[in-house]
Amino acid sequence: MHRNPIDLALSLASAGKTEQACALLADAGAQGSAEAWMQLAVWYLIGAPVPRDLDRARTCLAKAVAIGHVDGALMEIALLANGNGGQTAPDWPRALRALDIAAQNDPVAAAQRALLANMALRPDGTPLATPVGEILHDAPRLQRFPRLLTPEECAHLATTAQPLLEPSFVLDPRSGRPMPHPIRTSDGGAIGPTREDLVVRAINLRIAAATGTDVQNGEPLTVLRYAPGQQYRRHLDTIAGAANQRMATLILYLNQGFAGGETSFPAIGVTVQPRAGDAILFETLLPDGSPDPQLVHSGEPVRAGAKWIATRWIRQAPVDPWTLAAG
Ligand SMILES: O=C(O)CCC(=O)C(=O)O
Numbered sequence: 001m002h003r004n005p006i007d008l009a010l011s012l013a014s015a016g017k018t019e020q021a022c023a024l025l026a027d028a029g030a031q032g033s034a035e036a037w038m039q040l041a042v043w044y045l046i047g048a049p050v051p052r053d054l055d056r057a058r059t060c061l062a063k064a065v066a067i068g069h070v071d072g073a074l075m076e077i078a079l080l081a082n083g084n085g086g087q088t089a090p091d092w093p094r095a096l097r098a099l100d101i102a103a104q105n106d107p108v109a110a111a112q113r114a115l116l117a118n119m120a121l122r123p124d125g126t127p128l129a130t131p132v133g134e135i136l137h138d139a140p141r142l143q144r145f146p147r148l149l150t151p152e153e154c155a156h157l158a159t160t161a162q163p164l165l166e167p168s169f170v171l172d173p174r175s176g177r178p179m180p181h182p183i184r185t186s187d188g189g190a191i192g193p194t195r196e197d198l199v200v201r202a203i204n205l206r207i208a209a210a211t212g213t214d215v216q217n218g219e220p221l222t223v224l225r226y227a228p229g230q231q232y233r234r235h236l237d238t239i240a241g242a243a244n245q246r247m248a249t250l251i252l253y254l255n256q257g258f259a260g261g262e263t264s265f266p267a268i269g270v271t272v273q274p275r276a277g278d279a280i281l282f283e284t285l286l287p288d289g290s291p292d293p294q295l296v297h298s299g300e301p302v303r304a305g306a307k308w309i310a311t312r313w314i315r316q317a318p319v320d321p322w323t324l325a326a327g
């Protein structure tokens, strides 16, 4: 039976024959397979089954794009804008020019361009105006940013994350095997660096401006979808023992019209009604760096419909997005 080089390379890799797999892909690429270059690029980007090598990844990606890989072009644009692909710094103007070119033939790129055209941005992709929040609770502070996102931006985040959604799991400390998350029953997916298209990037830059934090300190934006009966039980967002702690959380509500699903903060007596496009923001740490127990919160069970949110957990220092999300 004739097998395509990608399948063959995948089975070689899973048999531990990584070098052979890479050679096969490079060979197929040299013979004109854009998919083969793309596969190799993804391996070098995510660091499996080969060690991460961003320079090599970019070389392979450029080769895939040069011979017509449309999704590869979008990935290259994402990495140009966020600077996570090994080059020296985020380059919004160059990414935007590349998107303009891609938009001439690719409707996906054109749709992103149209969304960007509705944003008031500086030349570096940051928002012209700093979003202003209203105070829901003073000390500890809980803020709401009404309509931080447009309905189209909410839909874009949901669509981008949809293929990434998986049931929430944690590793069982005893067996080391995945087990259902004890606190969160929603499906979730993180939008990693290769999928952080310019619309998502601009939203992350807007979140950085709204929160007064560095965009590099944000974990990859995580989309959660709750079906009826699903919930996020009472918790703190801090991570026990983390050296680079979560210091703030911004939750974007992507839709409304479902029953239940409020975000409640029982210790301060605040319940937030999700409204599409709104965001809430709170700091998770006390001045001494310990978790603020007053900011314990929950996503109440959804009773009917689906609830969609996107959460940006913000750390004290820059995060390596490659270790927090697989691409
Ligand atoms: O679903 C909610 O309303 C709460 C989500 C949450 O607590 C989180 O994302 O950290």
Ligand SMILES: [Fe+2]
Pocket (backbone or CB within 6 Å): 235, 236, 237, 249, 297
């Ligand atoms: Fe939370």
